[in-house]
Amino acid sequence: MPEYLTDPRDPRLADYTSLRDVELRKSLEAERGLFLAEGEKVIRRAVGSGYPVRSVLTTERWLASLSDVLDGCTVYVVDEAVMEGVAGFQVHRGALASMERLPVPPVPDVLATATRVVVLEDIVDHTNVGAIFRCAAALGVDAVILSPRCADPLYRRSVKVSMGAVFAVPYARMDDWYGGLDTLRSAGFQTLALTPDQGATPLDEVKMGSHVALLMGSEGPGLSPRWLNEASERVCIPMSATAMASGVDSLNVVAATAIACHTLMRG
Incomplete structure (x- = not known):
């Protein structure tokens, strides 16, 4: 039976407090081994992917739709006022679920069953990470590998933006950035470093092998010199001459990932 609560300070609601405080949430979620799913569709996808439910916070209006x-x-x-008082903002999708995290597998285990992967280096924006997972899921990429400093795919914003795609794509996090590409090479992966440099090989002209890893860097700095130099090949998405002449020389990381993943899967 559902429990009806009226005090936003009720200790039973501790998993849901201060959702806008990123640093607090990161430490709290790591300490308790949890993450939050927001909205009916995302909650269903998390449950369907095998994540155990710790608890659900919802309003009367959304209770029936999640009953199954x-x-x-x-x-x-x-009620709505208590929900906003707990979360710190208006929860438009009306339901939050506190889910238990599952162990993240080692990188070699994820690579063992993959042939096309995306590797993210130091992408710290949760929105970008979530959107990239959605692109990867939609276009059929086998897995996503994260460098040690990448944002958490299970942070609430990442999960929300991905519409639950973070549950559909296997992922792993490197323990070591400096030697991270060695693991990919050892597993037989051709590593393609995407760069805005138009002197690089156009991505759709690359001869792709049976196992390919697409390396994506953060907004602004892009891939580190080390990863660019260690990659099998530097590749680019050709930009139009008109765009280049007007100063538009690159795409944001999400748009670039979507285009690159489409080409990767065709290759």
Whole structure:
């Protein structure tokens, strides 16, 4: 039976507090081994992917629509004002679920069953990481590998932007950035470093092998010199001459990933 709560300071709601405070949430979620799923579709996808439910926080209006996936779960029901008081903002999708994290597999285990992967170096924006996972899922990429400093795919913003795609694409996090590409090479992956440099090989002209890893860098700096130099080949998305003449020499990392993944999967 759902529990009806009226106090936003109720200790039973501790998993849901201060969702806009990024640093607090990162430490709290790491300490408790949890992440938050927001909205009916994302909650369903998290449950369907095998993540255990710690509890659900919802309003009366959304309770019935989630009833089939909440059997046996701890469910807290509050009014809109209490929901906003707990979360720190208006939760438009009306439901939040606190989910237990599952162990993240080692990089070699993920690579063992993959042939096309995207590797992210130091992309720290949660929105970009979530959107990249959505691109990877939509275009059929086998896995995503994260450098040690990449943003958490299970942070609430990443999960929300990905529409739950972070649950659909296997991923792993490197333990070591400096030697991170060695693991890819050892697994037989051709590494393609995407760069805005138009002197690089156009991506659609690359002869791709059976196992290919697409390396993507952060907004602004792009890939580090080390990863650019260690890659099998530097590649680019050709820009139009008109765009280049007007100073538009690159795409944002999400748009570039979408185009590059489409080419990667065709190759």
